[in-house]
Amino acid sequence: MDHRIQQSVVANLSSRPAPLGVGPFVIGFDPGTDSPHINYATPRPGATITPGDVTDLVAAFRDAGRKPRLEYVTSCAPGLEDLLTTAGFRVEERHDYLVCSPGTLATAPAPDGFRLSEPVTDQQRMAMVGAQNEAFGGEPTATDADAARVRRQQEAGGVAVMAVDGDGTCAGGGQAVPPNDGISEVAGIAVRPPFRRRGLAGAITAAVTGRLFATGAEVAWLEASGEDSWRVYERVGYRPAGKRLYIALDAG
Template sequence: MDARIQQSVVANLSARPAPVEVGPFVIGVDPGTDSPHINYATPRPGVPISAADVSALVAAFRQVGRKPRLEYVSSTAPGLEALLGAAGFAVEARHDYLVCVPGSLTVPSTPDGYDVREPVTAEEIAALIRAQNEAFGGEPVATEADVARVKRLQAAGGIAIVAVASDGTCAGGGQAVPPGNNVSEVAGIAVRDQHRRRGLAGAITAAVAGALFRGGAEIAWLEASGEDSWRVYERVGFRPAGKRLYLVLD
C-alpha cells in the first residue's frame, strides 16, 4: 500500500503546471502560487537516492524560486530523512495516513439545511476556497489563480465538493486530486466555525470519496490533523494504513 500511495503523490506532482524532474525526485511547481504546500517535492518510491541528488534538488528549488520542501511516505525512501537532515532540512511533521476503498465507504445523511454538491460556477468555486481558507485560519480570500487551479483539478478528473447552507452561504467543502493509477488524495476538508458539530465534515468527506469511486478510483487516502478529524474519517470508512513525513529547508 505504501508504494502505491507514494506513486500517486508522484503522479499528482507530475501533473502540476510546471513540474521539475530532478534525479529521483519530482517537484510539483505551480507558477500561480509560491505556497510551499503546493510547490513541494517527493521521491519516486524505491529509487536509490544520494547526497548529490539532495544537493541537486535544493538547487532546483532555488532556480524556480520556491522553498525546498518534501512530503512522502516514509517507508518508500528509508534513508532519505538522514540525507535531508545532513543537508539542513528539519522535520515539519509526521502524520499517519488513512485509506478508504469502495467497500468500506459509509455515506452519512446530509445534515438538514445543507446541500452538498460539486461547485459549477467560478463564484461557487471561489466561495469554496474562501471557506477553506477561513476554516484553516487564513484570510477568507480567493484569487483568480486559486479558482483556475480548482477548475484544472476538476477538468483533469479531480473532485471538488461544496456544502451550501439554506441561506446560500458556503459552509465548507473539500477536494481530491485526479486519480493516479486509480489512487487519489482527499484534502482540504473544511467546515467554517459556525457550521461545525453538525456532521458536515463527514458528509463532505464521504461525498468526495464517493465521487472518486463512481469515477473508477480504487483507493482514496487522506491525513488527519487531530483526534476530531480522525474520528470523522473513521466513521465514513477510512482506516490507518501508513506514515508520511514532511521536511523543509528554511
Template sequence: MDARVQRSVVATLSTRPAALEVGPFVVGIDPTTVSPHINYATPRPGEAVTAADVTALIDAFRAAGRRPRLEYVASCAPALESLLLAAGFVPEARHTYLLCVPDTLRTPPTPDDVALVEPGDDEQRAALIGAQNDAFGEAASASAADVARLRRQQRAGGVAVMAVAGSGACLGGGGAARPTDGVSEVAGIAVREPYRRRGLAGAITAETTRRLFAAGAEVAWLEAGGAESWRVYQRVGYRPAGERLYLVMN
C-alpha cells in the same frame, strides 16, 4: 499500498504548471503561488537517492525561488530522511495516513438544510475556496489563480464538493485529484467554524470519497489534522495504513 499512495503523490506533483524532474525527485512548482503546500517535492518510490541528488534538489528549489520542502511516504525512500537531515532539512511533521475502499465507506446523513454539490462555475469555485481558507484560518478571498487551479483539477477528472446552505452560503467543502493507478488523496476537508459539530465534515468527506469511487478510484487516502478529524474520518470508513514524512529546509 505505500508505493501506490506514493505514486499518486508523484502524479499530482507532475501536473503542476512548472513541474521539474530532478534525479529521483519530482518537484511540483506553481508560479502563481509560493504556498509550501503546493510547491514541494517527492521521490519516485523505490529509486535510489544520493547526497548529490539532494544537493541538486536544493539548487532546483532555489532557482525556482521556493523554499526546499518534501512530502513522501516513509517506506518508499527509507534512506532519504537521513540524507535530508544531513543537508540541513528539519522535520516538519510525521503523520499516519488513512485509507478507504468502497466496501468500508460509510455515508452519514447530511444536515437537512445543507446540499453537497459540485461547483459548476468560477463563482462557486471561489466560494468553495473562500470557505476552505476561512476554515483553515487564512484570508477568505480566493485569487483568480486559486480558482483556475481548482478548475483545472475538475477538468482533469478530479473531484470538488461544496456544502451549500439554503441561503446559498458555502459552509465548507473538500476535493480530490484525478486517481492514479486507482488511488487519490482526499484533501481540503473544511467546515467554517459556526457550522461545526453538526456532522458536516463527515458528510463532506463521505461525499467526496463517494464521487471519487464513482469516477473509478479503488482507494482513497487522507491525513487527519488532529484527534477530532481522526474520529470523523474513521466514522466514514477510513483506517490507518502508513506513515508520511514532511521535511523543510531552514
C-alpha cells in the same frame, strides 16, 4: 499499499502546471501560487538518493523562488530523512495516512439546512477555496488562480465538493486529485468555524469519496492531523495504512 500511495503522489505532482524532475525527485511547481503546500517535491518510490541529489533539489527550489519542501511516504525512501536533516531540513509533521475502498465507505448525509454540490463556476470555486482558507486559519479569500487550479483538477477527473447553507453561504469543502492507477488523494476537507460540530466534515468527506468511487477509483486516501479528524474519517470508512512525512528547509 505504501508504494502505490507514493506513486500516486508522484503522478499528482507530475500533473502540475510546471513539474520538474530533479534526479530521483519530482517537484510540482505551480506558477499561480508560491504556497509551499502546493509547490513541493516527493521522491520516486524505491529510488537511490544521494547527498548530491538533495543539493540539486534545493538548488532547483531556490532557482524557482520557492521554499524547499517535501511530502512522502516514509517507507518508500527510508534513508531520505537523515539526508535531509543533515542538509538542514526540519520536520514539520508526521502524519498517518488512511485509506478507504468502496466496500468500507459509509454514507454520511448532509445535516439539515445544508446541501452538498460540486462547484461549477469560478465564483463557486473561489467561495469554496475561501472557506477552506478560513477553516485552516488563513484569510477567507481566494484568487482567480485558485479557481483555475480547482477547475483544472475537475477537468482532469478530480472531484470538488462544497457545502452551502440555506442563505447560500459556503460553509466548507473538500477535494480529490484525479485518480492514478485507481488511487486518489482526498484533501482540503474543511469547515468554517461557525459551522463546525454539525457533521459537515464527515458529510463532505463521504461525498468527495463517493464521487471518486463513482468514477471508477479503487482506493481513496487522506491524512489525519489530529484525533478529531481521525474520528471523522474513521466514521466514514477510512482505516490507517501507513506513515507520511512533511519536511522543509527554511530560507537561507
